Amino acid sequence: MDCVRLTHSMSKKTVENSFFGLQVADSTGTFSPRVEAFLVERCEKRGVSLLEVLLSTLLFAFVIGGAAAVWRFHELSFQKTRNRNSAHHILKQELDRITSYPYVHLEEAERDFTLSVTRYVDAVAVDQQFQVTSTITENSQESMKSIALEVTYTERNETRSIAAETKAFRSQ
Amino acid sequence: MSRQGVTLVEVMIATSLLLVVTAACGAALRSAMRYHGRVEQQTHMENSLLNTFALLSRDVSETAPRSILYEPTPASLTFATPRDQAGSLSRDHTMGNTLFFKTLISYRVQSDLSLRRYYEPLPADHALAPHPIDDLTPPRDALYFATPGIDWRRLAEGVQEFTVVPTALDPTTGAESTVSDIAESTYLKVRLHLRFQSGQRSYGVASDLNLVPRN
Numbered sequence: 001m002d003c004v005r006l007t008h009s010m011s012k013k014t015v016e017n018s019f020f021g022l023q024v025a026d027s028t029g030t031f032s033p034r035v036e037a038f039l040v041e042r043c044e045k046r047g048v049s050l051l052e053v054l055l056s057t058l059l060f061a062f063v064i065g066g067a068a069a070v071w072r073f074h075e076l077s078f079q080k081t082r083n084r085n086s087a088h089h090i091l092k093q094e095l096d097r098i099t100s101y102p103y104v105h106l107e108e109a110e111r112d113f114t115l116s117v118t119r120y121v122d123a124v125a126v127d128q129q130f131q132v133t134s135t136i137t138e139n140s141q142e143s144m145k146s147i148a149l150e151v152t153y154t155e156r157n158e159t160r161s162i163a164a165e166t167k168a169f170r171s172q
Numbered sequence: 173m174s175r176q177g178v179t180l181v182e183v184m185i186a187t188s189l190l191l192v193v194t195a196a197c198g199a200a201l202r203s204a205m206r207y208h209g210r211v212e213q214q215t216h217m218e219n220s221l222l223n224t225f226a227l228l229s230r231d232v233s234e235t236a237p238r239s240i241l242y243e244p245t246p247a248s249l250t251f252a253t254p255r256d257q258a259g260s261l262s263r264d265h266t267m268g269n270t271l272f273f274k275t276l277i278s279y280r281v282q283s284d285l286s287l288r289r290y291y292e293p294l295p296a297d298h299a300l301a302p303h304p305i306d307d308l309t310p311p312r313d314a315l316y317f318a319t320p321g322i323d324w325r326r327l328a329e330g331v332q333e334f335t336v337v338p339t340a341l342d343p344t345t346g347a348e349s350t351v352s353d354i355a356e357s358t359y360l361k362v363r364l365h366l367r368f369q370s371g372q373r374s375y376g377v378a379s380d381l382n383l384v385p386r387n
Contacts, residue, residue, distance in 0.1 A: 078211060086218060093226030100230065100259060108386070115225070117218070120367070120376030 080155065083128060087151045087162050090115060090130055095164060098134060098147055103170050106145050110136045129153060143170050210370050217366050218377050220328040224279075224287065224364060225381055227327070231277050232362075232383040234261075237338075238355045239273070239301030240385060243314065247334040249362075250278040250304040250312055254387065257291060264299075271387055273298040276308075278317055279327075279334070287328040287364075290317055301387065332376065333365035339382075359384045 031039065098109040115130045131152040138145045145168045152161040178186075228249075232240075235251040242249050254262045254271040262274050274297045278290040292312075294302075304312035338357035339348050351357050365378035 082215065082218070085215065086222060089219060089222045090226075093222065093229075097226065097230045100255075100261075102261060102263075113382070116380060117221070118376075118378045119214075119218075120374070120378070122373055 083153060083155055083160075084162070086117065086128070087130060087153055087160075090132060091149055091151045091162055091164055094132055094134060094149055094151075095147070095166065098136070098149075099166070099168065103145065103168055106136050106147070106168060110134050144168070206371070210373070210375065213368055213370060214375050214377070217328075217330065217368060217375070221364060221366055221377050221379055224327045225362075225379060227289065228279065228362060229381065229383055231255075232360065233386050234271075235273075235277075235385045236301035236387045237357055237385045239303055240354045240360070241304045241312075242336045242338070242354060242360075244335070246281050246283070246314070247331075247336075248278060248280040248314065248317075249334075249336055250276065250280075251385075252276050252294065252298065252301045252304070257293070262297070270299065273301045276304065276312060278304075278312065280314075280317055281331050281334050285329065285331045286326050287331045287334065288324045289327050290322050290324045292322050328364070328366055330366045330368045331364070332367045333363055333378070335363045337361040337363075357385075 098106065101109045112131075112133045115132060117128045117130065119126050119128065133150045133152070135148045136145055137148075146165060147168060148163070148165045150161055150163040152159060154160070231253055232249075232251070234253045234255060240249065240251045252273040253275050254273050256262060256275060262272050264270050264272055274294050276290075276292040276294055278292075280288050280290060282288060294308075298307075302308055310316055337360065338351050338354040339359055339361050340351045340356055341348050341358040348358075354360070359382045361380060362383055363378065363380045365376060367374060367376035369375075
């Protein structure tokens, strides 16, 4: 009886006439008899149905799955950033090293090498290799040298590289 | 008569649920903050390692094998370079641009596991790279660097390993072999391993580099 009164009082309040395109109330906001019967039945029912449990479990799984996906994305993003940061660092240091040579001796600074960095997390080692290539070329007037640098590394089976180029002038 | 409001049990259950959810959020936040701290430490450690290698690479490439002194315990690498503190190469332009050595550099692991780079301008210029023990007075040994007054800067912390292996290349076969005398080496295999502990977890970064003393 309480449930019937409750449903009636609810129907007096303004409710949406349609719910996902389904007509649930008339223009005055009163529930249709079928909807009212459903609400009364639903109100009198004790406990939860299997469908409700399944739906809430599914929802919970979605939330947990979403959180796990965000965490994984965050970790991958961190790894990418760390590799890129290291590559930038190596590139900058190599550029500084080369430009510290006098103009006439710049070619002596040219070199190709691989820098292998091993990262340990709880004694588990992960290797990351950075291939550094430098090229120095002088123009035909012998007044300017181009210094080209490239750092290449592999990340999740994809080859990535960053490059920089600068010029050194004899007058400097 | 219809029931109004909520019962005490409902309030208690709701409060307990709220407490559990809040505690879970707090734990997640703490974990995220710890993770952030670890990431910062790892990045700092990796940058320290790369910085050290960049400096070592430049310094060693400008010295001569005969000038290099490596002592394994405590690990140290000492040699003369032709570059002054301002970063300029010292050349004698009247002698066909030959280099002269006017600076002593020493990389030394301390008892607190930090790695320092000592920098000392030599009292006299040397046309040949001097050996830190045999050619300099007083000898630039561990005792000398323990005295205060020599400029230094800290390069890295948590040094687990700093090893230098002098290696010679056979010019005909290309085979490499370890030599005991650095003066006979073609290049040095340098390994640096840094490590830090965060709670129960340990993190480390290590790298190997072949450095060629060219002068």
